[in-house]
Amino acid sequence: MKRIIYLMSFVFALLVSSCDQGIDSIKEVAPGPDMAPPVVAINYPAAGLEIQVKEDVVPITIKFSVEDDIELISVVVSMDDEVIRSYSSFKDYRKVTIDDLVYPNLENGSHTLSVQATDIEGKETIQAITFEKKEAYKPIYDGEIFYMPFNGDFSELVSVSSGTAVGSTGFADQSVVGANAFAGAADSYVTFPTEGLLDSEFSATFWYKLNAVPDRAGILVIGPEDTENPDAQNNRTSGFRFFRENAGGNQRFKLNVGNGTADSWVDGGEAADLSPGTDWVQMAFTISQSTAKVYIDGVLVAETAITGVDWTGCDLLSIGSGAPRFSGWDHLSDLSFIDELRFYNKELSIEEILEIQNADLE
Incomplete structure (x- = not known):
């Protein structure tokens, strides 16, 4: 019997020893010193954002992140000095990312959003931004049918809808009017459906700050699909x-218009050139049943007789690139800045173009 007991004890010890093989002992890891306060980033709304929609009261989705070197114990979110949400339990006690905090009743006026974060040592960071919910936009110019101010988002204010961002297109942190402007990026652009934009006459005005790299790019395109060349449409x-x-080191601006069977070129040569480093200028072009014109800073730089414009298959607007409908000659993304983009269902006169330019500069 003793031999059996000794044998069983030996086997049990052997099993325990075998089970321990390959398993590291658990060691308590002491936290390092708390060196810095939390870091807070408010991702939306952006500082200076101007929200314009038809409704006087709308919900807004708040997005932010908080990081700490040791441990967070609380995060408090406030709108206009009133707490709307507080957090004290975290899956990751060093990093918090919130993308779905809805503030349900944002009214017209200026608002201040703040995020206050406190770590385990009592170090505190408060990040605050100011933005505005404006009254619904009403077109201010004769024939105005489209307006994108690019003040922190891609909203179009006449139809009260939003463009679709492709790639990493963003904002310039500078502008001619308002809080911000469009900033192009490689392989990026914004698209819009053209419903309600296409008529027998068409004009566009916008402010433009040239980045001459790359040395060719599309800026605005409304064109049909090229089903025969899907990867290089033209x-x-x-x-x-x-x-x-590129035109001898400068950048030459051109317009091409299709009448249903053929296309016409509006090319002013050197008169339509800008040199690299040129500051903001107003761009404008007009298309009527008889002529197409290009203006730079209120000066007519190109004019061509045409037989009107045809809109067959033109269901997509591209902003900041020739892609996807005009990529066959590498007129791809423009890294330049664009501000105050407007379309009109009429041919603008030079007097109207100058009126718009001067109003923007007041």
């Missing part, structure tokens, strides 16, 4: 293409 039989390309 169907110019309808719609228009406004773009730039």
Whole structure:
């Protein structure tokens, strides 16, 4: 019997020893010193954002992140000095990312959003931004049918809808009017459906700050699909293409218009050139049943007789690139800045273009 007991004890000890093989002992890791206060980043709304929609009261989704070197114990979110949400339990006690905090009743006026974060040592950071919910936009110019101010988002204020950002297009942190402007990026642009924009006459005005790299790019395009060349589209039989390309070190701005069977070029030569480093200028072009014109800073730089514009298949607007409908000649993303983009369902006169320019500069 003793032999059996000794044998069983030996086997049990052997099993315990075997089970311990390959398992590290658990060691308590002492936290390092708390060196810095939390870091807070408010991702939306952006500072200076101007929200304009039809409704006087709307919900807004708040997005932010908080990080600490040791441990967070609380995060408090406030709108206009009133607490709307507090957090004290975290899956990751060093990093918090919130993308879905809804503030349900944002009214017209200026608002201040703040995020207060406190760590385990009592170190505190408060990040605050100011933005505005404005009254619904009403077109201010005759024939105005489209307006994008690019004040922190891609909202179009006449239709009260939003463009679709492709790639990493963002904002310039500078502008001619308002809080911000569009900033192009490689392989990036914004698209919009063209419903309600296409008529027998068409004009566009916008402010533009040139980045001459790359040395050719699309700026605004409303054109049809090129089904025969899906990866290098270049169907110019309808719609228009406004773009730039190298001209002896300068950038030359051109317009192409399709009448349904053929296309016309609006090329002013050297008169339509800008040199690299040029500051903000107002760009404008007009398309009527008889002529197409390009203006730079209120000066007519190109004019061509045409037989009107055809809109067959033109269901997509591209902003900041020739892609996807005008990419066959590498007129791709423009890294320049664009501000105060407006379309009109009429041919603007030079007097109207100058009126718009001067109003923006007041």
